[in-house]
Amino acid sequence: MLNPGETTRSPQVYVFHANDTAEHFDTVHQFATMLRMRAGIAAELEEWSPPQRTDQVVAELQRFAEADFVLVVASPEMKRLMDTLHQGESRRTIGASLARNNLAEDLPGALRQMLPVVLPGATPADIPRMLFSYSADCYEIDEIETDDDDVQKLLHALYDRPLHAKPPLGPPHPVAAEPRPAGSTPADPSAEVLLRPGATVVLGGRTYLVHDGVETPSGEGGPEVFRQAPALLIGEPNERVWLRQVERKSRCTGESFATLAGEHDLLAEIGQEQETVPRPLALLDEGRTRTLVLAWPRRDAPPEHFETLADYVPHPAELDPIVVRRTLEALAGLAAPLESLHDRGRSHRELAPRGIVRIDEENLALRDLGAAARPAVPGERATYRASEQTHRGRCQIGPWTDAFQLAAVAYHQISGHRPGDERPVPVRQACPLVPETARASIDAALDPDPFRRPTVTDLAAAFRK
Template identity: 40%
Template sequence: MSGPDDAGAAPRPEVFVSYAEDSPAHASSVREFSAYLREYTGVNVQLDAWADDSRRDWALWVAERLREAKFVLAIASPQYKRVVDSGERFAGRPSIGLGAALMRNSLSRDLSGETMRVLPVILPGRSADDIPDLLCGSSTTSYEITELSLEGVRGLLAVLTGVPRHAEPRLGRPLVPPRLPGAIVVAAPKPPAATAVLSAEAEVVIGSTQYVVHRETLQERPIDDHSALQRHGRALRIGSPHRQVWLRQVEMRHETPGAKAAVSALKDEYELLRSAAGACPGLPGSPGLFHDGPVSTLVTDWPASEQHGGPCPALAAFVPGQGEATDPWEARRSLAAIAGLCRPLAALHLRGLSHRALTPEGIIRRDGGELLLRDLGLATTAFRPGEGPAEYRAPEQRPRGGGRAGPWTDVHQLAAVAYHLVTGHRPQPTGPLPVHALAPDLPPLAAEHLDAALRPEPGRRPSLDALAAAFRGRPPARN
């Protein structure tokens, strides 16, 4: 993460957290949330729990924090609602009552401004009913934190930094049709200028080739410091050869270390795929990297289905619904296919890299059942806590996992995908049920290694080779 003095970095507003200690568990939840904002998003959070290193006049301290803060995060809870709405005294922290009184006074003096400044926050386990009536929780925006991850705080972070989650499109020129007497005029808009920026169901030009991007696959998100936008999606190439491709794109908005690292990661992925072209089945093919001003785009092939026409589906299309019975023979075929992914992953591991973003959506299934990596995930980016898709994240990737990522991370994620594929259930982060409890017909060797690969301790997981052998129904190799 960039330091506080990095040129071009996103603003770091001072934020005061106002809350009541309903219980030790609630107070702990507030501390963890505040610490995550401060440590992983760079928000200058002020919390009373971090200021008890000396004897203080807490009433004066709270008054100063409320006066200086650009934003106040009002943490919803039943006790906090009672104190703010009724002025009830709170024996645990008398300064809560003063803070509530000051907020009431500020809201009555400048309702519009304070409504923009005081942000109701709902932590996990709470609801909108716990927001003080004074803050108009039913008619104004509140911010529900679903998990301590970038995705979980993204809505709140957009307000704190003043950077919206989605870039506003450019405003086009107004069309005013000419008025001719006695004539019917049909005006057509001028075709938009060619652009390399990925946009849903619009033609984009990358290099000298035109593509149409599929709406349902297009995703966009800012990097941590909001100085660049990352996009990806499937697209159809217009012209010969007429084929489907996968596009990964970085648009640099500000030249910060974070934005440069995002562009560099895309270049490294291109070089890696180019050097491995044809040598390792299971990796994306025909890579091309194109630059158009601040926009860099990596293009790779998306294989076509000869049986059904159109693009081959993602593995997600074959995951059974929750509670849906899985055919034992199909489950064995699925495990054998997943074992085939171990080869391209092993090629990454030999280079000191790991994918770290394996999901059913990120794996392509060919007509014969062979699986292919859609892209290299996070292989060319530096590890950071909280990375990767939450549903298949390994314990060491969690915001406070405290570990480091590596080949063992891919073992866990590959097993998580396999578990979902053969049981219809994603493995629970707190500890999944043994796979035999949901798929009793799975071969014992495969079930044993699948359970072991989902262990929270990386050192107790099997190697990638051992997992592949077990999924193919072969005993582990002896040294």
């Protein structure tokens, strides 16, 4: 909806969000305001409408109908509303039902209209499954600024403009009179080993079936592309593995190749001391790719599924004292491998539920070593970014960063809510079931000042009390 006096036609956008927390709404409001005031997008929030008594179904139908695009803000509550029959706040439940109906009525059209947006404080795992978070584009925004890369990508989508101008078509090139002799242009071996959902790839003579959920943390652009995915190693012992792969697209320094080699060596060294780190099975070079093959520690039997903590983020109503204590004790087991990294002058820096593998009901393991094998830089990506990891960070990144992220994971798992980026709600309010010692330690570890945080060892000790 345009305000009086606004005549320039711009995309009409409805920012559809769930009411998770007050901090979440503040982020949504900041995002919608940025779209209107600094990007010239006619963004609309339900909260900007007069609080008149009205038919909520008709009002929501009108918002969806008038919008050129509906920006669906990812959050745990939004995922529950759209992917289940969970009853939330009435207006959001109506909107989620309408979104499902539009997808069923015209899937291609609805996917073009409904764009999933991941704001700071959320993760792609919070995108409703019906919006195809892995097979269709999403917009993972690190900073709510118009010059943020993903904000720019979103603006190009809203204005229906390409990210790069297409070059003009050149004159036809003469076609050779006879085909080239067989074998004169060898096929690129990398094409058959790239990680794609559902692909069967052969690496080092072994066959792997790549599962859905291929991640490209830095996107497909640039001279090097990093991909990672769960897979099944076909043939004895038929175990689940985690693949981390770098593809070189052009000449470059090969820094990412060296990073994978460094992680392989770190795991081989730390694995002699710790059981809660993945086992490095192989480091394989094929064509323009290098792939690190990891398997997690076995218990009584190989797991049937690749499960991470992201599959077990609870709803607040599902929590009880036994579940909370069991969760904290399992997370405490991750302190030992993190301390091994810290002793070597390294830090993980990418701790998050989807990066922690669930071995069984009582044991967890790191899916990989995160960013431990590459230098720390301000502005680096992370699901839970500590203050020192932002561009505005004034302190050095280090072991205290892992303490912040381990506490953030614990907060999320025992409350069902992500901690706020600036001032998270104290644990006592978010989850009253947590023992007092653990409450105090989690609150301290989430302090923006790294010097006030406990070590991961102290944090684990508090989790066990």
